[in-house]
Amino acid sequence: MCGIVGYVGYKQVSATLLDGLKRLEYRGYDSAGIAVRTDEGNIVVCKSEGKLANLKNQLNGRAPRGTLGMGHTRWATHGAPNHLNAHPHTDESGRVAVIHNGIIENYAELRAELRTRGHLFQSETDTEVLAHLVEEEFDARFQAADNAARAAASLLDAARAALRRVRGAYAFVIMDARVPDLIIGARHFSPLVVGVGENENLFASDIPALLEHTRRVLIIEDGEIVALTHDAARIYTLDGQAVAREPFEVTWNVAAAEKGGYPHFFIKEINEQPGALANALRGRVVARDIILPELEALDLTRVERVHIVACGTSYHAGLAGKLAFAQWARLPVHCEIASEYRYAAPLVDENTLLILITQSGETADTLASFRLGKQAGAQTLALTNVVGSSITRGADASLYLNVGPEIGVVASKTFTAQVALLELVALKVAMRRGRMPDDVGAEIRANLLRLPDLMQATLGVDFQARQLAQLLTRYRSAFFFGRGYGYVAALEGALKLKEVSYLHAEAYAAGELKHGPIAMLDPEIPVIAIATASATLDKVISNMQEVRARRAPVIALATAGDEQIAQHADHVIYIPRAPEYFAPLVTMPSLQLLAYHVAVARGCDVDQPRNLAKSVTVE
Secondary structure, three states, rough: OOOOEEOOOOOOOOHHHHHHHEEEEHHHHOEEEEEOOOOOOEEEEEEEOOHHHHHHHHHOOOOOOOOOOOOEOOOOOOOOOOOOOOOOOOOOOOOOEEEEEEEEEOOHHHHHHHHOOOOOOOOOOOOHHHHHHHHHHHHHHHHOOOOOHHHHHHHHHHHHHOOOOOOOEEEEEEOOOOOOOOEEEEEEEEOOOOEEEOOOEEEEHHHHHOOOOOEEEEOOOOEEEEEOOEEEEEEEEEEOOOOOOOEEOOOOEEEEHHOOOOOOOHHHHOOOOOHHHHHHHHEEEEOEEEEHHHHHHHHHHHHEEEEEEEEEEHHHHHHHHHHHHHHHHOOOOOEEEEEHHOOOOOOOOOOOEEEEEEOOOHHHHHHHHHHHHHOOOOOEEEEEOOOOOHHHHHOOOEEEEOOOOOOOOOOHHHHHHHHHHHHHHHHHHHOOOOOOHHHHHHHHHHHHHHHHHHHHHHHHHHHHHHHHHHOOOOEEEEEEOOOOOHHHHHHHHHHHHHHHHOEEEEEEEHHHHOOOOHOOOOOOOOOOEEEEOOOOHHHHHHHHHHHHOOOEEEEEEEEOOOOHHHHHEEEEEOOOOOOOHHHHOOOHHHHHHHHHHHHOOOOOOOOOOOOOOOOOOOO
């Protein structure tokens, strides 16, 4: 969740930290703070409740001066989102400073133990215990007469000893006022990367924070600790064994993570979907085949069942994948919410293909499900957008979305790419298993090649979505429904509306309305019906008639040319004609645009909705 940045080099560090935090604010924005080792040799901490802008206003040209420092933007776990609990945290002396992303599971017992030895705590956070642990360990090793090299070695040993006492998920950055050219980072289940520069080096939770300074990146693995100086990045295990690793070159640039003239990242990324889908499909779909060399690492002949595991929007994409696998590959498929999967005693073994979907590659619940499946012998396939992320470093095979950075907290282009790639995998498996007739496979591939153009055409409803958004702002709640692939679209459409506009929204399989939810309907609850061309369209229309009989206003998403649908709806958004299996794709821009314009009309923070974070790295 939280965003971390650290710097050691030759530049004045405060501006570098604030710029890095700006690029990481999508990871959390309950509070922000920086700690700088000043030119005078002490640590100055500045922090503020709320968004990064509050911290910048507080500094107002008075940022501390120094060339070593760390910054943090918080998504609150332990302790209320206030100034006291904002990071960085220090020990009583103010010499040790730490920032943290994750959860220390045994913090309560460590805190109690430290208190018995006289330590005083200022915050309610789990993070603060590490500052005190490092203080104890460093004070036991450090002598005032130590030279710089000895002081640095003592701090590294102290951090290593402290971390061995911590249980849970973490990415930590640690520094001490007595050590002038060293900042230490460590990770366990929470992301941390190193940017390797010229006479400067950086830590960050995510690559965009590094790109103003370097394109050379080191991925830190679980259980590793890094000693970062201005001229070196030395990686060790917690047991002290040196680790050799070469940096890789990032190929995309910082401009890809900027708004490019749009008022919000969300609307920019909605409009990027045609190009993003073209990138996701490029080289993977040809007239005669699906080209997925990544699958060569899997033995598809022994797959007897498929489990798709994900959270949130990625779970909705997984539901579309479930339908494609069942219909095309004729395999038993389960799509499960990751936070429930490992507690439900899943029937997973060496004949299971476990597909794990995570935009960031760092989602804690999905990683936990991955480890469970791996232990059971399942073959694992990861779908993610982040090269070098945790899921890709352990999965048997990985498919990258290739859609570029998605900065808006709510998913848009990553969802449509996930659906498209899941359908590619399902089609490839069906072809391998001999379950896909040649002519049907050729038709699906031809439609996939048309998909970016179809998506471009769907963006033409922006003006109508803006008008309907004004209507929706008058209501307190909304229902969405659909059948089959349309139900997947309904689920994701409802999630988008409540995520960005804070209107209550629920999605139902259309046939389920009369089994309870229809009791809620009245003229004050509008219903958005996914009524595009499908094998069950007649059933959907019957459900629309049931809704209108309760005088609830109906907005229908329908296929262009379907003039009859207007008889059953108060408003119709027409979508380009497409195969039924594309329903979650071709309807999605309309639903995203609707949610976006409702949020803007209600004055909501579109890119950083309250209480959300882009990457959920705690369970």
